[in-house]
Amino acid sequence: MIDEQTLQEARNLIVEQKKDQALELAEKVIKQGGDPLELMTRGFIPGINDVGDQFGRGTLFLPELVQAAGAMQAVTEVVNQALAGSAEAQEESAPVIIATVKGDVHDIGKCIVVSLLQANGFKVHDLGRDVDTDTIVEKALELNAKIIGTSALLTTTMSRQKDLEDALKSAGVKDRIRTIVGGAPVTARWASRIGADAFAEDASDGVVKMKELLGS
Numbered sequence: 562m563i564d565e566q567t568l569q570e571a572r573n574l575i576v577e578q579k580k581d582q583a584l585e586l587a588e589k590v591i592k593q594g595g596d597p598l599e600l601m602t603r604g605f606i607p608g609i610n611d612v613g614d615q616f617g618r619g620t621l622f623l624p625e626l627v628q629a630a631g632a633m634q635a636v637t638e639v640v641n642q643a644l645a646g647s648a649e650a651q652e653e654s655a656p657v658i659i660a661t662v663k664g665d666v667h668d669i670g671k672c673i674v675v676s677l678l679q680a681n682g683f684k685v686h687d688l689g690r691d692v693d694t695d696t697i698v699e700k701a702l703e704l705n706a707k708i709i710g711t712s713a714l715l716t717t718t719m720s721r722q723k724d725l726e727d728a729l730k731s732a733g734v735k736d737r738i739r740t741i742v743g744g745a746p747v748t749a750r751w752a753s754r755i756g757a758d759a760f761a762e763d764a765s766d767g768v769v770k771m772k773e774l775l776g777s
């Protein structure tokens with residue numbers, strides 16, 4: 562367990578956009594044996610969510626959002642490296658495709674999902690961000706993927722997740738490729754409305770749901 566004071570500090574450093582200090586803290590906690598995922602989910606993520614809330618309320622502006630995102634990206638890389646280092650050798654699983662949908666450049670959460678999946682032995686093909694539906698479907702067919710996971714952070718780009726369901730149906734492969742959706746505005750209700758096979762609240766939930774999907 563990481564102490565509350567350290568978690569609060571992690572949160573504050575993102576809100577205050579202090580990239581170097583946030584990096585130092587991440588490195589120190591991990592070196593001391595702290596759980597990188599706990600530091601992320603109970604420290605840095607609440608920090609960036611706070612930034613998002615303030616941006617939404619108009620008490621913080623785009624340059625600060627960009628700075629905070631830069632700090633968040635830097636610590637995410639450190640945390641992701643630590644997660645990868647803790648990966649246990651496992652049987653190679655069926656390929657999973659992950660992408661942030663077209664029109665959306667938010668990829669911090671997606672990158673955490675990718676790292677945690679890899680740490681759990683999944684063979685992940687990360688297509689990146691701002692990826693169009695056709696590319697996702699083409700790659701899934703080419704790699705014989707069993708699961709496609711998409712991330713959408715904007716209410717305006719969530720509809721791309723529905724486009725993907727339609728494209729998989731048109732290609733006649735909806736029954737053999739499972740889909741999972743995530744991202745801050747995405748809900749279980751949205752997943753069931755568009756016909757996605759699963760919804761994940763966060764990266765850990767994503768690993769659990771994908772294991773379930775592979776078993777089904």
Ligand code: B12
Nearest residue numbers: 613617666667668669670710712715716743744763764767
């Ligand atoms: C950081 C950030 C940015 C950064 C992104 C940097 C990057 N490389 O990602 C920058 C500065 C570039 C940015 C830009 C913009 N942003 Co922005 N951004 C955010 C912010 C503050 C945090 C997002 C984040 O990283 N969260 C932390 C991660 C860890 O959480 P997460 O992404 O939700 O992911 C977790 C889960 O959702 C889940 N998950 C996510 N995806 C997936 C996928 C799968 C398969 C699975 C299993 C799970 C899963 O697991 C993850 C890990 O636990 C959010 C606010 C928020 N609370 O979401 C606004 C927010 C999303 N942005 C917003 C806006 C408006 C914009 C801009 C339009 C601003 C502008 N005027 O230019 C642009 C849009 C650019 C574009 N076309 O995409 C709005 C969206 C509002 C809306 N209704 O759609 C928000 C909500 C802020 C707000 N309150 O207004 N943004």
